[in-house]
Every structure is written in C-alpha cells, then in structure tokens.
Amino acid sequence: MTRLLWIAALVATVSCGSAFAQAEDEDAPEGPGTQRVIADPDIVGSFYTDGSMSRLAPPEQLVRAWNALSPDLRNQIRAECASPEDDQEDGFCSAVSNFE
Secondary structure, three states: OHHHHHHHHHHHHHHHHHHHOOOOOOOOOOOOOOOOHHHOHHHHHHHEOOOOOOOEOOHHHHHHHHHHOOHHHHHHHHHHHHOOOOOOOOOHHHHHOOOO
C-alpha cells in the first residue's frame, strides 16, 4: 500500500510539475544591478539637460557629473559603454570615454 502511494505521488509530481514552474525572471530581484546604469536616470540624469535623457549637457556639466560619481559607478559605466549591447546613440558613451 505504501508503495502505491509513493508511485501515485511521483506520477502527480511529474504530471503537474510544469504547473509549478516559474518564468526565469518572474522573481528576479528589483533594484541595482537589474537595469543598465547608463539607462538609469537617477544615476546618469545629471549628464543630460532634459528629463527624457536625449540632449547631453555642456562639457563643463559633464565633467562635474562624472566627478560626482563613485569610482565603482564610473567603472560600471565604462564597462557598459564597452559592451556590444551599447545602444547609446546620443554620444553619452563617447563623451564619458574621454574622462579619467
């Protein structure tokens, strides 16, 4: 009898297992690390003159904004700008590539 119950539990698990499966990103944590830094207005918004982040600020403001970032954020921006997924066509990455 116990063996029959174990077999029934196994069959139920196998047949219903996909109902309990979750999408890959469904429970992904939100917050830092889930969005690219160069697309985050809270981090790079000061590099732009508008809220839609479509017009870069003047060079003096770009330098001030760059210097205000932590070294970790600067390194992350450099890495994202060097990645093949870089889709910043407004010159952001080329502007910050000149900063030390």
